[in-house]
Amino acid sequence: MKFKTRLLITFLTIILLPIILALTAFLIIGGYLSKGQEDLGLRVNNYNVWIDPAETSRHLSDEIFVEIREGLKQDPHLLEKTDILDAINDDIADKSSYLIVRKGNELYYTGNQLASAQIFDKLPEFNEEDIDSETAQSIYYDDMNKLVRQMDFYFTDGSEGSLFVIMKANSTMSRKLFIDMAVAITLILVLTSLFLTRWISRSVFEPINELNVAMQNIAEGNLEYILPHKDDGEIGDLYRNYEDMRLRLKESADEKILTEKQNKELVSNISHDLKTPITAIKGYVEGIMDGVADTPEKVNKYIKTIYNKACDMDRLINELTVYSGIDSNRIPYHFHRINVAEYFGDCVEEVGLDLESKNIELNYSNLVAPDTLIIADPEQMKRVINNIIGNSIKYMGSRKGEIDIRILDEVDSIRVEIEDNGKGIPSKDLPNIFERFFRSDISRNSAQGGSGIGLSIVKKIIEDHGGYIWATSKEGEGTCMHFVLRKYQEAKE
Structure with missing residues (x-):
């Protein structure tokens, strides 16, 4: 409500x-x-007597007097008939009223013997001038608490007669x-x-x-406190708003816990990945210092290995930098118009040298027109290619490696496919590989380790270029990464 x-x-x-x-x-x-009046023979069923007794008395007696005057015109003996007087008295008894008829100075009729004995001697005298009057004045007896209306007439034997309508007006009762x-x-x-x-x-x-109470629980960190459901009005709106706030805070807290857990895992993974090249660098440097590398060929080999391990460390540090940029949405981009054939040809040539040293065969095919352009950041796009190929190398397995890079024409877009013949990804893990910190069962069991953020960086960069990425894989056969980028088209005049 x-x-x-x-x-x-x-x-x-x-x-x-x-x-x-x-x-x-x-x-x-x-x-x-009203029951207190029954000892005087009065019945009070009309409550107007308690509100305005005088007005009630005048109204009541006017009705009676009009009726009696009309009756006297037809029957001059009307007021001498006690049965008629009884009938009139019964009509007004419920209104705390009764009749008195006086003949001369004697009581001729009364509707209440006990009450009339108290007031009879104080009734006004006969007044011949009021016989033909159409109105009768009320007389209030202060000591008796009664209202009296009088109508004078003559009996058939010539005696003076007076008809009185008496109404109880008890001030004590009114005060009570x-x-x-x-x-x-x-x-x-x-x-x-x-x-x-x-x-x-x-x-x-x-x-x-x-x-x-619910807000106090929130302040104390208890996000499990649930308010009972309210359906109506502003209170119900407040309850629903509280529940929405509680759920959002709980979701935020759970996300914070998950992020902290992922950060710890990232630190652990990076520490593991950094420890491997550092250990190798230390070993080769000690070999040079101790004279193990006693020929120029060995020294050159040791120096190249140290260089490659330093590059691995640089790559890991760059991943951390990019990861920090993802969280703050501050990855720096410098977009340019890039010729697809030239750019990917250079990338393949650069990657090919590294793959050749690892005994991995690289196949490249470009099926787009030579003048096809895209808008992209060359450095970030190179990071995408290196991360994907780096993953392929890491989980290639013991057999001879093979990586295919294909550039396909999709009318308004180009599609890049990078396929390997590695271990593949389990189907249950495939939908999650682009999530941050996710590592499939294969990567968890691999001695190569990994930070778990490489493919999430790839996805972020591709989406920031207005494209989209997905993967297909068969366990034991290999994995193919697909990403699509829009072509650059000159505005038509």
């Missing part, structure tokens, strides 16, 4: 509930107080009603306040306290 709806319900409850309960209390208290109603309204307001406070507490404050 939204806060606006809660506020509207609260507003209506504050207004309507006390009114309804106050009216109910008025009816109950009024009914209870006021006090009881004040107490009732106070209780109603207190109960309404308690009800609203409890409702607001359960629907607003308790959820906020739960959210506060």
Whole structure:
């Protein structure tokens, strides 16, 4: 439920509930107080008497007097018939009223014997001028707490007669009603306040306290604390936002842990990879120093080996530099228009010398037009080729190695394929080889080691050139790396 709806319900409850309960209390208290009048023979079923007794008396007696005057025109003996008077008295008894008929100075009829005995001697005298009057004035007896309406007439024997309508107007009862109603309204307001406070507490404050506890858990690093599900309103939105935040923080924390683990693994891998060439360099340098290399040919061989190992170390350090650039998205690029045939021809020639020294056969074919151009960074693209070929060499196996490089025309793009006849990659590992720090089972069991970031660097560079890369492989037969780059096309005027 939204806060606006809660506020509207609260507003209506504050207004309507006390009114309804106050009216109910008025009816109950009024009914209870009315029972106290039964000892005088009065029945009070009309609660207007407690609100405005004088007005009620005038209205009631006006109706009676109009009815009686109409009846007297048809029957002059109407007020002398006790059965008629009984019927009228019964009609007004429920309104805390009764009739008195006086003949001369004697009581001729009364609808309430006990009550009329208290007021009869204080009734106004007969007034001949009021006989033809259409209105009758109310007379209030302060000491008796009664309202009196009088209509004078003559009996058929010529005696003076007066009809009185008496209504109880007990001020003590009104004060008691006021006090009881004040107490009732106070209780109603207190109960309404308690009800609203409890409702607001359960629907607003308790959820906020739960959210506060959840945020404290987040501050203490507990990202497993889950809030109960809420479907409605702003509170539900807060709960869902908290859950989204918790899941993102948990994902971030898990990623941080994974990154730390990968960094440790990287340091371990790099340390292992650096230790191998350093050990070799130290060994060959000691051989030269100790005179083991006693011929110029041996010295030259040792120096070349030291140079190659230093190059391996340089390659590892460069990988670390590029890896740092990937994390901060700061790989430096210097794009140029490059002729595909010339560029890849130079690369193959440079790589070929190294492969020849390792007894690996290199095959190269270029099927694109001689004037085909691409936009690329020559240094970074060379890194791609070297990383892929370096991987092929590392996992070539003991048999005679063979690497094929093919440049294919794809209409608007070129596709480069670098295929080897090495150990291949297991099918279950193939989708993950471009992820950082991933090493397949073959690489894990290989004595060559590896940092696990070479192919992730390749993928990043190719994607930054607007291309894409993938691999196909058969275990025991070899692996082929494919990457596609867009051709450069002159803008048409």
